[in-house]
Amino acid sequence: MILAEVIRSGFAESRHRGSVVVLGPDGQAVVRAGETTAAAFPRSANKPMQAVGMLSAGLDLEGKLLALAAASHSGEAFHVAGVREILAGAGLDEAALRCPPALPLDERALRQVLRQGGDADRVHMNCSGKHAAMLAACAAAHWPIGSYPDPEHPLQREIRRTVEQLSGEPVAAVGVDGCGAPLFALSLTGLARAFRAMVRAEPGSAPRRVADAMRAYPDWTSGTSRPESALMEAVPGLLLKSGAEGVVAFALPSGHAAAIKIEDGAARALPALTVALLRSLGLGGGADDTALDQIASVPVLGGGRAVGHIRPVLPTGLDTACDE
Amino acid sequence: MILAEVIRSGFAESRHRGSVVVLGPDGQAVVRAGETTAAAFPRSANKPMQAVGMLSAGLDLEGKLLALAAASHSGEAFHVAGVREILAGAGLDEAALRCPPALPLDERALRQVLRQGGDADRVHMNCSGKHAAMLAACAAAHWPIGSYPDPEHPLQREIRRTVEQLSGEPVAAVGVDGCGAPLFALSLTGLARAFRAMVRAEPGSAPRRVADAMRAYPDWTSGTSRPESALMEAVPGLLLKSGAEGVVAFALPSGHAAAIKIEDGAARALPALTVALLRSLGLGGGADDTALDQIASVPVLGGGRAVGHIRPVLPTGLDTACDE
Numbered sequence: 116m117i118l119a120e121v122i123r124s125g126f127a128e129s130r131h132r133g134s135v136v137v138l139g140p141d142g143q144a145v146v147r148a149g150e151t152t153a154a155a156f157p158r159s160a161n162k163p164m165q166a167v168g169m170l171s172a173g174l175d176l177e178g179k180l181l182a183l184a185a186a187s188h189s190g191e192a193f194h195v196a197g198v199r200e201i202l203a204g205a206g207l208d209e210a211a212l213r214c215p216p217a218l219p220l221d222e223r224a225l226r227q228v229l230r231q232g233g234d235a236d237r238v239h240m241n242c243s244g245k246h247a248a249m250l251a252a253c254a255a256a257h258w259p260i261g262s263y264p265d266p267e268h269p270l271q272r273e274i275r276r277t278v279e280q281l282s283g284e285p286v287a288a289v290g291v292d293g294c295g296a297p298l299f300a301l302s303l304t305g306l307a308r309a310f311r312a313m314v315r316a317e318p319g320s321a322p323r324r325v326a327d328a329m330r331a332y333p334d335w336t337s338g339t340s341r342p343e344s345a346l347m348e349a350v351p352g353l354l355l356k357s358g359a360e361g362v363v364a365f366a367l368p369s370g371h372a373a374a375i376k377i378e379d380g381a382a383r384a385l386p387a388l389t390v391a392l393l394r395s396l397g398l399g400g401g402a403d404d405t406a407l408d409q410i411a412s413v414p415v416l417g418g419g420r421a422v423g424h425i426r427p428v429l430p431t432g433l434d435t436a437c438d439e
Numbered sequence: 440m441i442l443a444e445v446i447r448s449g450f451a452e453s454r455h456r457g458s459v460v461v462l463g464p465d466g467q468a469v470v471r472a473g474e475t476t477a478a479a480f481p482r483s484a485n486k487p488m489q490a491v492g493m494l495s496a497g498l499d500l501e502g503k504l505l506a507l508a509a510a511s512h513s514g515e516a517f518h519v520a521g522v523r524e525i526l527a528g529a530g531l532d533e534a535a536l537r538c539p540p541a542l543p544l545d546e547r548a549l550r551q552v553l554r555q556g557g558d559a560d561r562v563h564m565n566c567s568g569k570h571a572a573m574l575a576a577c578a579a580a581h582w583p584i585g586s587y588p589d590p591e592h593p594l595q596r597e598i599r600r601t602v603e604q605l606s607g608e609p610v611a612a613v614g615v616d617g618c619g620a621p622l623f624a625l626s627l628t629g630l631a632r633a634f635r636a637m638v639r640a641e642p643g644s645a646p647r648r649v650a651d652a653m654r655a656y657p658d659w660t661s662g663t664s665r666p667e668s669a670l671m672e673a674v675p676g677l678l679l680k681s682g683a684e685g686v687v688a689f690a691l692p693s694g695h696a697a698a699i700k701i702e703d704g705a706a707r708a709l710p711a712l713t714v715a716l717l718r719s720l721g722l723g724g725g726a727d728d729t730a731l732d733q734i735a736s737v738p739v740l741g742g743g744r745a746v747g748h749i750r751p752v753l754p755t756g757l758d759t760a761c762d763e
Contacts, residue, residue, distance in 0.1 A: 121684070121704060123480060123614055123615070123622075124612070124613075124614030124615050124622070125614075126480065126624065128479075128480050128684055128704070129701075129702060129703055130703065132456070155452075156447060156452050213742065214742070215740070215742055216743075229550055230553055232554070264742070289448075290447055290449075290741070290746070291447070291448050291741030292741060292742075293741060293742075294741075294742060295741055295742020295743065296742075298447075298448070298741075300450065360453050377453075377703075378453060378454050378456075378703075379453055379455050379456075379701075379702075379703035379705055380445060380705070381703055381704070416617060417614070417615030417618075417619055417622075418538070418539055418588070418615060418616075418617075418619020418620075419539035422615040
């Protein structure tokens with residue numbers, strides 16, 4: 116179904132279709148539109164669960180560095196320093212990273228790297244926190260280091276078990292993520308269920324430790340210029356993680372949880388769509404409405420000024436007919 | 440309809456829908472899928488027609504600089520020098536440009552600009568050739584300079600007349616393009632018709648001069664690292680221009696012409712889709728099949744290596760039921 120329209124000069128120039136599932140406080144689906152039970156690749160929306168699996172394997176991180184282990188970070192200076200700190204804690208350095216080289220996602224950080232004569236490298240890649248933490252988990256568990264991205268490595272088997280436990284469903288397929296790590300396919304419903312499980316887990320448990328670290332340090336799990344951190348800052352208790360190819364999943368302390376996949380893989384409609392979806396659930400007290408308005412307002416530019424916007428289209432109810 | 444699938448690890452992770460029209464040598468539609476008669480914004484696929492309108496207004500450019508007037512260029516050094524040459528020929532400099540500042544599209548050029556301490560500016564913006572040529576056309580016609588992007592400016596009225604004449608239909612709406620210039624809405628069928636008219640126009644006529652300049656200097660009308668120039672180099676006589684939000688239009692000397700609009704605005708499927716469409720039309724002799732294979736092969740990456748690809752899905756026949 117159509118989830119957003121891109122409006123230019125009053126004209127719907129482009130449209131984004133996709134699938135949405137929303138779970139109510141009791142964990143039952145209250146909104147289901149599109150493909151919500153078919154296998155999909157959550158991409159980096161799996162990272163919070165992957166970090167839980169690393170803790171189960173013996174990873175010893177808290178706070179900012181744990182948020183970074185679950186991050187798609189922007190490659191800002193503090194992220195890079197954090198990645199190096201995780202590696203150093205395991206007696207390693209960035210030569211051990213197996214993620215591919217990339218420039219920072221953050222535009223200011225990108226300019227800084229290039230202006231200082233740098234270029235794409237592994238430590239600036241948005242998944243380097245996850246890769247560093249995977250290495251540290253292997254070191255803690257006395258597992259082989261060099262083969263850590265192998266799906267049959269004990270760490271990846273432990274992560275897979277964790278993903279299945281939190282999502283409440285078997286992993287439907289194993290692919291290769293953009294960063295080279297194993298990528299576990301889940302249904303959108305399973306993905307939302309996993310996020311719900313993390314915010315409702317016992318304080319101090321591995322899932323709750325990851326959820327709490329991400330919520331305490333949203334800049335460390337995305338970046339200072341990112342809608343993901345702005346959303347978590349605007350909505351108390353919100354756990355949210357995006358993934359490549361148009362994925363986002365979130366959960367609230369109320370027990371509401373949701374997952375969205377944009378069919379075409381574009382991310383640009385997700386901020387406006389997420390804000391509309393969050394508001395439709397009722398946010399309780401404490402949400403920063405001005406910040407949410409700002410996050411939802413994504414201008415379409417003409418000659419440098421706004422000549423349009425992205426209009427979210429919220430699904431309602433249970434649309435089983437479209438479910439494949 | 441679905442026009443392409445993005446395959447990762449054997450799994451269709453994302454899909455691109457869109458509309459396609461193909462005209463046969465006699466100008467009649469032989470393929471029609473999706474919205475082919477409804478108004479759409481061709482974005483920069485209008486630039487060849489806009490350049491024809493500028494010639495009609497008195498613009499005096501040939502060869503590389505005429506190709507640049509119709510360009511969405513990559514901001515490489517030779518493009519920037521060309522834009523400055525067009526401006527200097529009219530006694531102007533880049534302070535007169537009204538397009539917004541931007542960094543080069545070309546990654547090497549972008550790195551060079553930033554490493555030399557530069558940043559986004561108007562002359563590097565991909566539409567600066569068009570804007571410079573609009574200014575030069577105003578100077579040649581003794582029209583006001585400063586108001587050239589106004590839809591009621593005599594230049595824009597002349598361009599609109601040209602667009603209507605070449606496309607064979609009235610402009611359905613006028614919007615603001617990303618660069619701030621007027622943006623004339625056409626049907627996909629009208630867009631394909633205009634490209635067909637340009638390659639079939641009398642040698643020496645304004646439409647044919649633009650078509651010939653673009654085909655002689657594809658790097659000047661896109662860039663050295665762009666699929667658009669690679670396609671024109673691989674297929675003798677091909678006139679092709681892309682536009683923002685997933686638009687491409689092309690015509691062949693045979694009289695075949697086509698226009699594609701990806702519904703979600705993404706460009707990534709267009710190279711593979713265009714190659715498949717061109718091959719379905721039969722290219723005659725002289726096409727560089729190895730180059731076409733390379734253009735069509737767009738890898739989906741995992742850990743820096745190909746773990747998938749973009750698979751085009753070609754529509755066939757006249758699908759009037761889906762036409763809106």
